[in-house]
Amino acid sequence: MFPADLPLRYRFLLRTYRWRRAEAVPAARLARPVTEARVALVTSAGFVAPGDTPFDLDLTGGDASFRTIAGDAPLDALSMYHKSDAYDPAPITQDRNVAFPLDRLRALAAAGAIGEVAPRHLSFMGSITRPDRLIAEFAPAAATLLTGDVVDIALLVPV
Amino acid sequence: MCHQTVSLVQTELERRGIVTVSLTVMADVTAKLSPPRALAVPHPLGAPMGPPHDAAAHEAVLRRMLALAAQTDVPLLA
Numbered sequence: 001m002f003p004a005d006l007p008l009r010y011r012f013l014l015r016t017y018r019w020r021r022a023e024a025v026p027a028a029r030l031a032r033p034v035t036e037a038r039v040a041l042v043t044s045a046g047f048v049a050p051g052d053t054p055f056d057l058d059l060t061g062g063d064a065s066f067r068t069i070a071g072d073a074p075l076d077a078l079s080m081y082h083k084s085d086a087y088d089p090a091p092i093t094q095d096r097n098v099a100f101p102l103d104r105l106r107a108l109a110a111a112g113a114i115g116e117v118a119p120r121h122l123s124f125m126g127s128i129t130r131p132d133r134l135i136a137e138f139a140p141a142a143a144t145l146l147t148g149d150v151v152d153i154a155l156l157v158p159v
Numbered sequence: 160m161c162h163q164t165v166s167l168v169q170t171e172l173e174r175r176g177i178v179t180v181s182l183t184v185m186a187d188v189t190a191k192l193s194p195p196r197a198l199a200v201p202h203p204l205g206a207p208m209g210p211p212h213d214a215a216a217h218e219a220v221l222r223r224m225l226a227l228a229a230q231t232d233v234p235l236l237a
Contacts, residue, residue: 006204019191020163022170027195027231028178034225042168044161062160087205095211104208104217113222124168126161134164139171147175153228154172155221156181157207158161 010086020131030152032115037152039109040118042142044126045092045099045159046082049073055081061130064138068120068145075102082125082159092159099159118151126159161204166192173233180224182207186236195233198224 006014030037046055048067056063069078075096080089091098102121109117122142128134146154162185169179173195183189184207186199200220202209209216227237 014185014188019188020167022166022192022194023174024193024234025170025174025195027233028173028176029231030178030229034228037228039225042165042172044164064164087203089205091203091206091211097214097217098206098208098211101208101217101221104214104221107214107218108221108225114225122168124164126164128164129160131163131167134167135171139168140175142168143171143175143177146172146177151177153178153180153225154169155224156165156169156179158165158182158184159205159207 006086032152034114034153035112036115038116038118038150039105039114039153039155040146040149040151041100041102041105041121042124042154042156043100043159044124044157046080046125047078047096047100047123048081050077054079055125057081062128063125064128064131064134066138066142067123069123071117071119071121073102075100082127099157101157118146118149120145120149122146162188163192166194169194178228180227182220182224190236193234196227196230196235198227198237
């Protein structure tokens with residue numbers, strides 16, 4: 001079931017593409033309750049903080065690198081690099097929280113629903129058709145960064 | 160593609176001991192990708208958390224994702 005707004009050629013691509021199924025891994029277990037947990041966001045909206053290196057939109061197969069976004073970053077200042085016309089960009093342009101709900105995570109922390117907002121969050125560019133470098137290099141680097149920040153829970157939002 | 164990117168990153172994070180929950184607006188694609196924990200929502204591709212500036216809706220989605228964090232029977236697609 002694809003979203004009703006997805007263009008026909010993307011429907012075809014999604015039906016015929018050979019998906020890289022994730023390797024089955026054992027479930028990680030919470031070291032502390034959610035209400036005490038440090039939570040990080042991971043988005044594939046291709047957001048870049050002011051002054052940071054843009055994603056390379058011309059890279060064949062997609063730029064599989066990621067950027068970090070500080071937990072106290074103002075969302076309106078983020079630039080967006082995403083090589084996709086599969087969706088309407090208007091909602092994200094109006095409110096970054098629809099793809100990177102950092103303001104909402106801060107609200108949950110303030111309400112005591114989580115322990116705290118992680119110091120750094122991750123932004124990938126979603127349009128990666130050849131994920132070899134993502135698997136070999138950037139996903140492990142992302143894990144090293146978040147484990148170094150002692151993150152308990154990562155919430156991932158695809159765009 | 161975005162769901163594949165997220166699924167691959169998610170699996171690596173989980174392997175390294177971080178509890179992960181992803182969002183999906185394409186549940187059938189996510190079922191093929193099989194990440195550890197995913198919450199399906201009926202939102203468009205460009206607004207997976209819900210309508211712009213709808214803080215209550217966004218927070219409700221985050222709370223539903225967090226509610227899956229303690230689940231250890233994975234892969235889980237809720």
